[in-house]
Amino acid sequence: MTESTETPAAAAPEKTPTENGTTETPPEETPEKATEEKEKVETPPPKEMRAVVLTGFGGLKTVKILKKPEPSVGEGEVLIRVKACGLNFQDLIVRQGAIDSPPKTPFILGFECAGEVEQVGEGVTNFKVGDQVVAIPEYKAWAELVAVPAQYVYALPEGMTALDAVAVTTNYVVAYLLLFEMANLTPGKSLLVHSAGGGVGQAVAQLAKTVENVTVFGVCSKSKHEALKANNNNIDHLLERGSDYTNEVRKVSPDGVDIVLDCLCGEECNRGYSLLKPMGRYILYGASNIVTGETKSFFSAARAWWQVDKVSPIKLFDENKSLAGLNLRHLLFQHGRADYVRRAVDRVFALWGEGKVKPLVDSTWALEDVAEAMQKMHDRKNIGKLVLDPSLEPKPKPATPAKGKSGKEKKPAKESSEEKKDKEAKEEEKKPAENGEKNGEKNGEKNGEEPLTNGNSDEESKEEKKEKESS
Amino acid sequence: MTESTETPAAAAPEKTPTENGTTETPPEETPEKATEEKEKVETPPPKEMRAVVLTGFGGLKTVKILKKPEPSVGEGEVLIRVKACGLNFQDLIVRQGAIDSPPKTPFILGFECAGEVEQVGEGVTNFKVGDQVVAIPEYKAWAELVAVPAQYVYALPEGMTALDAVAVTTNYVVAYLLLFEMANLTPGKSLLVHSAGGGVGQAVAQLAKTVENVTVFGVCSKSKHEALKANNNNIDHLLERGSDYTNEVRKVSPDGVDIVLDCLCGEECNRGYSLLKPMGRYILYGASNIVTGETKSFFSAARAWWQVDKVSPIKLFDENKSLAGLNLRHLLFQHGRADYVRRAVDRVFALWGEGKVKPLVDSTWALEDVAEAMQKMHDRKNIGKLVLDPSLEPKPKPATPAKGKSGKEKKPAKESSEEKKDKEAKEEEKKPAENGEKNGEKNGEKNGEEPLTNGNSDEESKEEKKEKESS
Numbered sequence: 017m018t019e020s021t022e023t024p025a026a027a028a029p030e031k032t033p034t035e036n037g038t039t040e041t042p043p044e045e046t047p048e049k050a051t052e053e054k055e056k057v058e059t060p061p062p063k064e065m066r067a068v069v070l071t072g073f074g075g076l077k078t079v080k081i082l083k084k085p086e087p088s089v090g091e092g093e094v095l096i097r098v099k100a101c102g103l104n105f106q107d108l109i110v111r112q113g114a115i116d117s118p119p120k121t122p123f124i125l126g127f128e129c130a131g132e133v134e135q136v137g138e139g140v141t142n143f144k145v146g147d148q149v150v151a152i153p154e155y156k157a158w159a160e161l162v163a164v165p166a167q168y169v170y171a172l173p174e175g176m177t178a179l180d181a182v183a184v185t186t187n188y189v190v191a192y193l194l195l196f197e198m199a200n201l202t203p204g205k206s207l208l209v210h211s212a213g214g215g216v217g218q219a220v221a222q223l224a225k226t227v228e229n230v231t232v233f234g235v236c237s238k239s240k241h242e243a244l245k246a247n248n249n250n251i252d253h254l255l256e257r258g259s260d261y262t263n264e265v266r267k268v269s270p271d272g273v274d275i276v277l278d279c280l281c282g283e284e285c286n287r288g289y290s291l292l293k294p295m296g297r298y299i300l301y302g303a304s305n306i307v308t309g310e311t312k313s314f315f316s317a318a319r320a321w322w323q324v325d326k327v328s329p330i331k332l333f334d335e336n337k338s339l340a341g342l343n344l345r346h347l348l349f350q351h352g353r354a355d356y357v358r359r360a361v362d363r364v365f366a367l368w369g370e371g372k373v374k375p376l377v378d379s380t381w382a383l384e385d386v387a388e389a390m391q392k393m394h395d396r397k398n399i400g401k402l403v404l405d406p407s408l409e410p411k412p413k414p415a416t417p418a419k420g421k422s423g424k425e426k427k428p429a430k431e432s433s434e435e436k437k438d439k440e441a442k443e444e445e446k447k448p449a450e451n452g453e454k455n456g457e458k459n460g461e462k463n464g465e466e467p468l469t470n471g472n473s474d475e476e477s478k479e480e481k482k483e484k485e486s487s
Numbered sequence: 488m489t490e491s492t493e494t495p496a497a498a499a500p501e502k503t504p505t506e507n508g509t510t511e512t513p514p515e516e517t518p519e520k521a522t523e524e525k526e527k528v529e530t531p532p533p534k535e536m537r538a539v540v541l542t543g544f545g546g547l548k549t550v551k552i553l554k555k556p557e558p559s560v561g562e563g564e565v566l567i568r569v570k571a572c573g574l575n576f577q578d579l580i581v582r583q584g585a586i587d588s589p590p591k592t593p594f595i596l597g598f599e600c601a602g603e604v605e606q607v608g609e610g611v612t613n614f615k616v617g618d619q620v621v622a623i624p625e626y627k628a629w630a631e632l633v634a635v636p637a638q639y640v641y642a643l644p645e646g647m648t649a650l651d652a653v654a655v656t657t658n659y660v661v662a663y664l665l666l667f668e669m670a671n672l673t674p675g676k677s678l679l680v681h682s683a684g685g686g687v688g689q690a691v692a693q694l695a696k697t698v699e700n701v702t703v704f705g706v707c708s709k710s711k712h713e714a715l716k717a718n719n720n721n722i723d724h725l726l727e728r729g730s731d732y733t734n735e736v737r738k739v740s741p742d743g744v745d746i747v748l749d750c751l752c753g754e755e756c757n758r759g760y761s762l763l764k765p766m767g768r769y770i771l772y773g774a775s776n777i778v779t780g781e782t783k784s785f786f787s788a789a790r791a792w793w794q795v796d797k798v799s800p801i802k803l804f805d806e807n808k809s810l811a812g813l814n815l816r817h818l819l820f821q822h823g824r825a826d827y828v829r830r831a832v833d834r835v836f837a838l839w840g841e842g843k844v845k846p847l848v849d850s851t852w853a854l855e856d857v858a859e860a861m862q863k864m865h866d867r868k869n870i871g872k873l874v875l876d877p878s879l880e881p882k883p884k885p886a887t888p889a890k891g892k893s894g895k896e897k898k899p900a901k902e903s904s905e906e907k908k909d910k911e912a913k914e915e916e917k918k919p920a921e922n923g924e925k926n927g928e929k930n931g932e933k934n935g936e937e938p939l940t941n942g943n944s945d946e947e948s949k950e951e952k953k954e955k956e957s958s
Contacts, residue, residue: 294824300801335817336824338811346806351765352765
């Protein structure tokens with residue numbers, strides 16, 4: 017894929033007047049544009065598309081919907097007209113910049129999308145125009161058009177929609193690799209999975225139950241327990257995040273469990289290891305505590321790191337235990353194991369064909385509502401997959417109040433969970449008038465002062481303030 | 488099993504006049520004994536048996552063949568008339584005392600034996616008198632009779648001899664658990680195994696080759712390479728112990744290997760980890776460097792420990808790698824997973840039935856020759872299993888020279904490999920006249936001054952001296 021250069025409209029991401037944050041069809045795509053192109057036949061402006069762009073590392077206000085030139089398809093690449101994008105926790109970690117060698121901002125976010133092949137590059141023989149596909153590219157998945165190296169593109173089986181595909185691919189491939197390549201799940205074993213209500217958690221529970229007589233312990237927020245009980249019966253024992261769940265596990269299974277799957281990191285690593293039976297396996301497949309701990313980004317990352325005990329192989333030998341890590345993106349983009357991942361995708365799609373994989377979608381969002389979707393994932397309120405659909409209209413937004421009114425800073429439209437904890441007592445006072453989450457009023461006007469990401473733009477200043485306070 | 492108390496004959500293990508180190512049938516088992524028993528009808532002396540007893544932790548001279556009371560069979564136990572005993576590296580580690588909570592000496596050594604059921608204890612329903620069995624007890628396996636809890640006893644399949652059984656059971660169960668429970672060996676994978684000529688190494692190579700298209704790298708002493716090439720073709724790439732074998736592996740497989748099986752510990756842990764491909768697994772299943780490093784016991788153990796890098800689960804997550812340990816004896820005797828091990832034994836015996844497991848016996852020894860067998864294992868000269876057979880006559884021993892002759896200490900009958908390295912230049916001078924290893928002269932006389940363990944009794948003093956020098 018050729019590197020897309022920013023259009024003048026998006027050249028100054030910190031200044032917002034020309035950015036498009038509305039529900040309207042952007043003017044660049046109106047018939048007027050064609051007229052403009054006729055006037056400049058010698059240097060036609062590149063065609064543009066909407067994309068979710070990270071303009072700087074940090075909070076939600078750094079995520080913007082911008083016009084970007086349509087990508088051209090390079091050798092070995094496939095150009096996809098995107099119908100659905102998958103949100104993954106990794107997107108939140110990237111936004112915070114809590115990753116090794118992050119790309120330079122601005123860049124298009126996203127690691128998962130599905131749609132129709134619009135063009136194939138030179139040397140691509142396994143895809144043709146019109147194929148329905150899903151892709152796991154290294155960034156740039158959240159846009160109307162995406163050019164992806166063919167090795168990260170997978171043909172959809174007959175009958176699988178783009179929505180299904182983004183709900184299935186990353187989550188179930190991770191779950192499949194965890195359970196069947198790494199943990200060697202066999203009948204009669206027990207496993208504990210964190211974030212049991214999330215996309216991977218649900219995939220793990222579902223795939224685990226394809227094996228006879230497996231006991232699943234699932235840890236998640238108490239608030240999700242009722243919904244999870246109503247939705248499915250794949251989790252045998254629901255445990256409360258933040259509680260002393262290890263005691264609860266020991267009540268059911270005094271020897272502990274055979275498998276612990278941890279996407280949180282931090283002190284959960286040590287707890288998970290200690291819960292293992294002999295011959296048990298602990299597998300770390302994420303580090304979401306890095307961005308949802310008590311403090312944000314650097315401080316959480318450091319804490320998550322120092323809370324994790326290093327282990328000697330000699331200890332593992334004495335205790336008959338096993339420690340492992342799975343990082344799908346490193347596997348694909350740093351470790352060159354695309355072939356290995358493709359075999360897992362094939363297997364997961366086969367299981368979908370057999371009806372054993374039934375993806376659970378929490379909700380579907382317009383690109384413009386990505387910040388709200390990210391906040392929902394951050395607050396761990398989703399059950400199943402969060403999906404972006406470029407064809408969707410954004411949710412109605414609140415009316416924009418006059419700035420500086422009453423001498424206070426603008427309040428966040430939605431508080432993050434940890435802010436809520438701190439300020440529960442003052443909740444009434446704090447409830448801002450402009451919180452339009454439920455007022456149903458549609459703001460269809462283009463407005464330079466309007467937060468681009470549907471009402472969450474000011475949260476970041478609070479986050480930053482909080483981080484300084486706790487440092 | 489009731490704890491056997493020592494007979495007066497063995498009460499002073501450091502004084503040897505009444506100990507039996509000869510090839511003769513011991514007087515206790517001659518017809519005269521029956522006459523004696525008739526004379527003392529009211530308090531018949533307990534029946535006695537020969538056993539390999541560790542009289543104190545240390546070198547070979549601490550291993551003695553003593554008369555011990557025959558064990559009685561307790562509730563849930565099986566009494567086995569032993570036909571074959573398996574030597575395992577763990578026996579050398581136990582002899583040195585390099586284990587956690589060792590039993591108090593003196594005790595009967597050995598973790599593996601096979602024979603015929605002579606008696607079954609109360610509550611044992613799955614065995615009957617006359618059954619051919621193999622057992623993996625916690626010590627006490629190297630004796631003419633052994634009482635073992637039934638959970639550690641396994642019935643032999645039709646046609647399997649006691650010799651086969653001790654060559655198969657421990658080694659192949661370890662190899663099976665490593666490859667198929669822990670490493671998830673599947674077609675096309677590559678693996679590296681240390682001590683490739685040893686019992687477990689040979690079992691690993693053989694079982695690995697039951698999977699299609701697996702590449703086996705085997706590390707072992709150069710001296711074994713020719714014999715291994717002649718014996719079998721299960722090892723694709725033989726590498727030299729002590730050489731820079733990681734470079735050799737990279738020449739064949741630039742990305743490294745999928746599986747590393749390490750029974751050495753020490754710096755091999757770090758090397759093994761670094762050789763792993765992404766999604767690769769390093770498994771530590773032994774720590775033989777603890778007793779065969781440059782120094783002995785404590786110093787080697789400490790060195791092996793400090794050479795091993797501790798690893799954070801976060802590193803495993805970043806690198807898509809896995810670390811594990813397998814300790815069969817902890818699994819059985821500390822972790823209570825006898826049921827799990829039994830399933831592996833069943834599977835291994837089934838593979839034997841299918842002709843896929845073909846045990847390789849290096850050599851068979853009389854109980855009295857146990858020290859020589861241990862030395863062979865220590866020097867890593869065996870290819871396949873070392874077996875003790877209580878019915879065998881000991882090898883002929885050298886004539887005993889007058890003590891103190893020529894003012895020197897008695898020379899060791901056989902030098903350990905590391906002593907050889909140090910003293911190669913002086914080899915001619917050092918060759919002691921009493922080295923009877925090849926003189927074929929049979930010493931059938933009972934002799935209080937005679938080393939009990941067939942000519943190796945003085946090696947220990949040299950070992951101890953060397954240890955002091957290097958400390």
